[in-house]
Amino acid sequence: MAFRINIDGKNVDFFTAGSITLKLDSIASTFEFASRFSAQNKEHQEMFKPLQYKEVQIFNSNNKLIFTGTILNHRFKSNSGRELVIISGYSKTGILEDVTIPVSSYPLESTNRSLKDIAEKLCGLFGIKVLISDQAKTISETAVKSKAKNVRAKSDYESLKAKSNSVFGRTSASPTETIKDYLAKLAGQKNIILSHNEKGDVLLFQPDLLQKPRYFFTKGNSLSMGMDVNGQGMHSDINIVRQPSDENEGVSTADVSKNTLVGKYRPTTKLLTSGEDTETKDAAKNELAAELKNITATVELQGLFDEIFPGEIVNCHNHYIYNYAYNRWMVDSITMKFDEKSDTTNLNLVPPESFSGDNPRNLFFNHSDEDFHTNVHLNEDVNLYLNNQNIL
DSSP states (O other): OOOEEEEEEESSEEEEEEEEEEHHHHHHHHEEEEEEEETTTTHHHHOOOOOOOOEEEEOTTTSSEEEEEEEEEEEEESSSSOOEEEEEEEEEEGGGGHHHHGGGGOOOOEEEEHHHHHHHHHHHTTTTOOEOOOOOSOOTTTTTTTOOGGGGOHHHHHHHHHHHHHHEEEEEEEEBBBBBHHHHHHHHHHTOOOEETTTEEEEEEOOTOOOSSSEESSSSSSSSEEEEEGGGOOOOOEEEEEEEOSSSOOOOOOOEOOOOOOOOEEEEEEOOOOSSSGHHHHHHHHHHHHHHHHEEEEEEEEEEEEOTTTEEEEEEGGGGTTEEEEEEEEEEEEEEEOOOSSSEEEEEOOOGGGGGGOOOTTTOOOOSSSOOOOOOSOOOOOOOHHHHHHHH
16 A cells, blocks of 8 residues: 555554545545454454544655544444445544634633634644744645745745734634634635644645646646636625724725636625724735635546645646646645555646635636747746647
8 A cells, every 4th residue: 555544653454445635725634544344353442443533644655644634433344255444534623623612712702812823722722733834835844844945935934924923903703603614714814824734733824826836737647637617606806895893983995806817897895894904905815816716627647646735836738628838726635545446646726826816827828819828937947838739
């Protein structure tokens, strides 16, 4: 097997089919695998005991940690052949999706506290660290640990730290709101991504849109490719209006983000319910970023690509999915599936600007356009493809 799996620090000696999905814009990734279960084996009795929420660590083919999670579900199977248990769960941080703020930690309202302060208090209740990420390419620490060239530019990191530490005047969680939903709402107003790393820490994160691509995918080197565009979820003008309050009565500060990919006038307006008047710009960019996730691409590959991580850039060139030039995509999630017959990897891709809210590049270039859509400084050092019309 390409992977090594530990449960509470002990190796799982035999496992067959399974999958691992790593996600960027999410507080939790997921896993599933089937393991042999020897009912009389005392170690198996303890390792596979339900409702213990045991810790799982998964290491890739180079013995690098790629996942720290929690077992949630057990499915035991017995037949005339072998006995198996199917284990599944989510990242260590996934508990934040399921729990609300404990009554013992009330009040629900916070005054003059930053996103980092609020996150550290709530995540700390469950033994989860909160980090402001200085990694430019990926949510994975092990993927960039010793590569100084991949460290986020100081100005970008300082900007992320400043936004993470800037205070909200007043915020309040609902008693029934999950901790994840509350933190995601606050992070969104700062245009910060709430993510996690392979160690099970919460990350306050902004990926680097200008990084060089790691892989170039075409119709010829993939099993299948696709692109989906949901036009109904897109708007040409996204207006953000600050909700008036006692402190800013009569103020109607607003900002707008424009989506140049939308060819017709389709305006919408959103309301900023908490934060400062000056934060409407970040909120407008965040809404545009969310809408750009209505454009997705998929790439299916043969084998396990366990060195690609969410947050990295890849290029796709395939005329049949309306990628006439090498378009830049960011890996939003990666799913690796394995069984005794074959291994496959599926990439889910989104426009890089869906994580910044910046004006998107022309994804829908075609050979009739005057713009040749070449981004030499963002792609290969030796630009071999230059909108090659012969590559399908």
